[in-house]
Amino acid sequence: MIVTFPHMGSAHVVFRTLFAGLGLKVAVPPPVTRRTLELGAAFAPEAACLPFKINLGNFIQAIEQGADTIITCGGDGPCRLGYYAEVQKNILFDHGYNADFVVIEPTLGSVWQTLKRLAPGRSWQNIYRVFRLAGEKITALDLIERQMSFRRPRVKNADNVDQLGREAKAAVDVAADFKEVGKAVEVFNSKLLAMETDWTLKPLKIGIVGEIYVMLEPFVNQELVARLGRIGVEVQQPILLGDYVETHILHNRAALRLNSTVQALAAPFISRFVGGHGAKSVGYTMKLGQAGFDGIVHVFPFTCMPEMIAKNILPQVSETAGIPVLSLTFDEQSGVAGMMTRLEAFADLLAFRRHKAEG
Numbered sequence: 001m002i003v004t005f006p007h008m009g010s011a012h013v014v015f016r017t018l019f020a021g022l023g024l025k026v027a028v029p030p031p032v033t034r035r036t037l038e039l040g041a042a043f044a045p046e047a048a049c050l051p052f053k054i055n056l057g058n059f060i061q062a063i064e065q066g067a068d069t070i071i072t073c074g075g076d077g078p079c080r081l082g083y084y085a086e087v088q089k090n091i092l093f094d095h096g097y098n099a100d101f102v103v104i105e106p107t108l109g110s111v112w113q114t115l116k117r118l119a120p121g122r123s124w125q126n127i128y129r130v131f132r133l134a135g136e137k138i139t140a141l142d143l144i145e146r147q148m149s150f151r152r153p154r155v156k157n158a159d160n161v162d163q164l165g166r167e168a169k170a171a172v173d174v175a176a177d178f179k180e181v182g183k184a185v186e187v188f189n190s191k192l193l194a195m196e197t198d199w200t201l202k203p204l205k206i207g208i209v210g211e212i213y214v215m216l217e218p219f220v221n222q223e224l225v226a227r228l229g230r231i232g233v234e235v236q237q238p239i240l241l242g243d244y245v246e247t248h249i250l251h252n253r254a255a256l257r258l259n260s261t262v263q264a265l266a267a268p269f270i271s272r273f274v275g276g277h278g279a280k281s282v283g284y285t286m287k288l289g290q291a292g293f294d295g296i297v298h299v300f301p302f303t304c305m306p307e308m309i310a311k312n313i314l315p316q317v318s319e320t321a322g323i324p325v326l327s328l329t330f331d332e333q334s335g336v337a338g339m340m341t342r343l344e345a346f347a348d349l350l351a352f353r354r355h356k357a358e359g
Contacts, residue, residue, distance in 0.1 A: 001025065003069045003102075003118070004062035006055040007032050009216035010141045011241055013173045014134045015071070021130035022119035027067040029058040032219040036061060041332050043091050049080070050220060050301040050331050051213040056088050063097045071114075074105040080305075081276070106248045135245070136181050140172050142242040144188055149236065152229025153203035156196045162226055164191050203234045204350050207288040209281040210299035211307050212239055214330055221299055222336050224328075224343075228297075231347055236293070238284045239277065262287060269313050269320075278306030282317055289321025294350040296323055297343075302331035324350060 002025040005015045012028050020026050030036070032054055040057030059070050072085050085103045092099060104114045115127050148165045152158040171184035206228060214220050215237060225235045246255035266283035273279070285296050298314060300307030311327050318325045326346045328339060 001069050001118075002027050002067045003071055004029060004059065004065075004067035005071045006058045007217065008213055009218065009241065010145075010169055011216070013141060013169065014138055014241070016173070017134045017137055018115070018130060019071070019118070021133065022115060022122055022127065024118060027062045027065045029062040029065075032058070032217060036219075037332055043095055045087075047303055049303050051211075051217075052080070052084055052088070053332065054217070054220065055084065056091065059088065059092060059099070060097060063092070063099055067099065069100045069102060071102045071104065071118075074103045074110075108249050108251070111249060133178065133181070136178055137172050137175065138242045138245060140181050140185050141169060142240040143185060144168050144172070145237070145240060147189070147192060149225055149229060150234060151192060151195070151197065152226065153232045153234050154197050154199065154201050156198075158226070158230045160195060161192070161229075164188060164195075201232075203232050204294045204347060204354070205234050205236065205292075206295045206297055206347075206350070207284065207293050208235060208237045208297050208299060209239075209284045209288075210277065210297075210310075211301060211304050212244060212277055214299045214301055215239060216241065220301075220330055221328075222330075222334065222339055224297070224299065224339070227336075227340065228343060228347075231344060233347060236288070238288070239280065269317055270309070274306045274309045276304065276306030278310040281307060281310040282313055285314060285317050285323065285325060286321050289317075289323035293323060294354060295346060296325045297346070298325055298327040300327075300329060302329050324353070 003019050004027045005012065007029055016026050016028055036057035037054055038057070039060045040053035040055065044053045044056050055072070062070070072088075074082055074085065085101050089099075089101045102114060102118070104110050112127070115131070116122075119127070144165055148161050151161050155161055165188075168184055168188035171187070172181055175181040175184055208215055208225065218224075218226070225237065228235050243255065246252040247259050262280055262283035264283070265286040266279045270279050270282050281298055285298070288296060296318075298307070298311065300311070314325045314327065324346070326342065328342070
């Protein structure tokens with residue numbers, strides 16, 4: 001058995017740690033590129049969303065590398081994610097790509113049972129130890145990502161931050177134990193502290209909300225977070241991989257309290273479950289508006305029903321919270337130039353609003 005999985009930001013680091021740690025052979029798909037998208041789009045239904053097409057491309061590339069078992073996630077509710085695996089399996093089979101699908105539902109029980117099934121000879125202690133190491137890597141990767149977002153608008157050369165981040169993530173990827181993960185973070189922090197930084201700057205603060213795959217996969221969002229940092233914007237992403245795991249899989253108390261707060265903020269505007277992260281897009285816009293953020297960028301794939309609902313509600317939320325919102329839709333035709341034109345105009349608007357408010 002050679003297992004593979006879709007890319008989503010740095011999630012492949014965690015998946016590789018989990019499955020390789022259980023003694024499984026792993027074929028990580030190549031990083032997402034235009035070819036990945038073209039492969040998936042060639043076989044996917046035209047109306048399928050961008051994550052569906054790129055995941056399909058991931059699977060084709062991994063099968064070409066020898067993978068025979070695809071591990072992917074399930075889901076429930078109005079979002080079509082819950083149907084991805086069955087549809088993708090049929091598409092791959094019809095085009096001569098044979099692979100077994102293993103679907104993990106977003107619950108701790110499903111994750112545990114799947115790991116036991118994939119590695120039946122492993123003790124629960126071994127599974128727990130590997131699971132903890134994967135969790136430690138999630139925490140490290142999220143910390144690195146947030147530190148990079150904070151520093152980019154404050155350093156002389158943001159490219160140096162990006163290079164350091166790549167090196168740190170690579171070190172976390174190959175770390176064999178907790179000590180090595182901690183060392184990778186320590187080296188990252190030390191080098192980051194040594195960078196020439198202008199602490200007098202007060203950059204614009206923008207929050208990113210929307211569909212989780214678009215938020216976390218740089219190829220899909222066209223390196224949105226890094227590009228905002230390079231034009232002098234501090235970015236906060238309230239939902240990174242660790243936030244999702246802590247809330248929906250581990251049911252961490254603090255994460256659940258935060259989730260309840262966000263859902264309560266969304267409730268006056270969106271009264272029922274719409275699937276995906278639609279309600280969270282609304283709730284976090286209110287929360288970041290109350291926290292004094294300058295603006296919100298709302299991102300989602302074209303045809304994403306939960307986020308389309310949120311998009312139609314966000315103008316009212318924007319007015320109530322007093323925070324401007326820019327919605328960006330992504331599909332295979334999206335281009336960097338058009339996105340940057342909108343982002344730069346949005347940043348100019350936010351700078352004008354702040355200057356006016358400060359008198």
